[in-house]
Amino acid sequence: MMNAAGLFDIQGQNAIVTGAANGIGRAMAEVLLANGANVTLVDLDRSVLALAQALDGSPGRAQGVVADVADAAQLTEAMARAYGWQGRMDIVCANAGKGAGAGPLNPAGALAAVSPQEWTGIVELNLTSVFNTIQMAASYMRPQKSGRIIVTSSVAGLRGETMVGYAYAATKAATANLVRQAAIELSRDNVLINAIAPGPIRTNIGNGRMHDGTVEEAFAGRVPLGRIGEPEEIKGVTMLLASAASSYITGAVIPIDGGCNACG
Incomplete structure (x- = not known):
C-alpha cells in the first residue's frame, strides 16, 4: 500500500508554470519546487528571473523565462526551453491571466463600457494562450504517455458574478x-488535465485591487468562510x-473558494 509520501511524490519531475512571478502562479511554483520538481517559471514580469534564482535548489531546480504567453512564438520558445531542460514534460500549470475591471453593476463595467480592445486583450491572454499552452503541453506529453496539466479557471467562470468584468467571467x-x-481526448494517452477555480484570493490581479481594504471586505462578505483566500491555499490542490x-481525476474543475460556489 502506498503511503502519503509516495502518493504525492513529484521528485525530479519537470514542470512549467506560467504567470509565476507572483500570486497563484508563484504559490504553484513554490510547492512544486519544495517537493523536488524542477520548475521553469514563466512571466512577462522580469522579476521572475530573480524569483527563480532565489527559489533554485529548494530543493528542486528553478529557471526563469521572461515571455508574454499571449504571443504564440514566445510561448513556444518558453515551452521548448522547459522541455529541453530535462527532455520531458511532466507538469504544466497554465496559470497566466488577468482581470477585466469592474463588474456589470458598475457603470465602468457595463456592457456599453467594454471596448473591443479590452475584450480582445483579455480573450488572448485568458483563453487563447491557455488553449495554446494545453496544445503545446499535449504535444510533449502524449508521446510519453503521461503528464499533468493544471489550468487556473475561476469560480467566476462557474456562475454569475457581479464583481468581475464580462471578459474575465466569459474567458474563465x-x-x-x-x-x-481536452480531457476526453488526452485521457487516451494518460495525460490528465484538470482546472482549479479559485474564489477571491489575495493576489495582484486587477491592478492589485484585492489588496484594497474596501474591496477585500466586499469580497469577504460574499464568502461563507468570511474571508478572502491566500495564494498559499492553492498549494495543496x-x-x-x-x-x-490524482491518477483517476481528469476533466475536473475544483473550486477553491471558501464555499462561494456552494451558494450558487
Whole structure:
C-alpha cells in the first residue's frame, strides 16, 4: 500500500508554470519546487528571473523565462526551453491571466463600457494562450504517455458574478469547458488535465485591487468562510493534481473558494 509520501511524490519531475512571478502562479511554483520538481517559471514580469534564482535548489531546480504567453512564438520558445531542460514534460500549470475591471453593476463595467480592445486583450491572454499552452503541453506529453496539466479557471467562470468584468467571467467559463473537452481526448494517452477555480484570493490581479481594504471586505462578505483566500491555499490542490494522488481525476474543475460556489 502506498503511503502519503509516495502518493504525492513529484521528485525530479519537470514542470512549467506560467504567470509565476507572483500570486497563484508563484504559490504553484513554490510547492512544486519544495517537493523536488524542477520548475521553469514563466512571466512577462522580469522579476521572475530573480524569483527563480532565489527559489533554485529548494530543493528542486528553478529557471526563469521572461515571455508574454499571449504571443504564440514566445510561448513556444518558453515551452521548448522547459522541455529541453530535462527532455520531458511532466507538469504544466497554465496559470497566466488577468482581470477585466469592474463588474456589470458598475457603470465602468457595463456592457456599453467594454471596448473591443479590452475584450480582445483579455480573450488572448485568458483563453487563447491557455488553449495554446494545453496544445503545446499535449504535444510533449502524449508521446510519453503521461503528464499533468493544471489550468487556473475561476469560480467566476462557474456562475454569475457581479464583481468581475464580462471578459474575465466569459474567458474563465471557457477555460473550464476547454479542460473538460481536452480531457476526453488526452485521457487516451494518460495525460490528465484538470482546472482549479479559485474564489477571491489575495493576489495582484486587477491592478492589485484585492489588496484594497474596501474591496477585500466586499469580497469577504460574499464568502461563507468570511474571508478572502491566500495564494498559499492553492498549494495543496496543486500537489494533488500534479501527482499520482490524482491518477483517476481528469476533466475536473475544483473550486477553491471558501464555499462561494456552494451558494450558487
